[in-house]
Amino acid sequence: MPDSSPCTKICTTDPSTGFCLGCGRTGAEIGQWISMSRDERIALKRVLPERMALLAARDGRCVVRQKSR
DSSP states (O other): TTSSSOOSSSSOOTTTTTTBBBTTTTTHHHHHHHGGGGGHHHHHHHHHHHHHHHHHHHOOSOOOOOOOO
């Protein structure tokens, strides 16, 4: 389901970016998830891989999960 939660149950926030190290969302985005429309969820999920790559390239602390094909 494309608008399912991207939560990975690793709820640690990077202090410099505010991004969750498990999913890439900000605290505000996590809190708003339940009230977002399907289109808003999908749009947000499109930017998460870039955020996670930024965190991984910067200091390697985030968990990057690859989906099986």
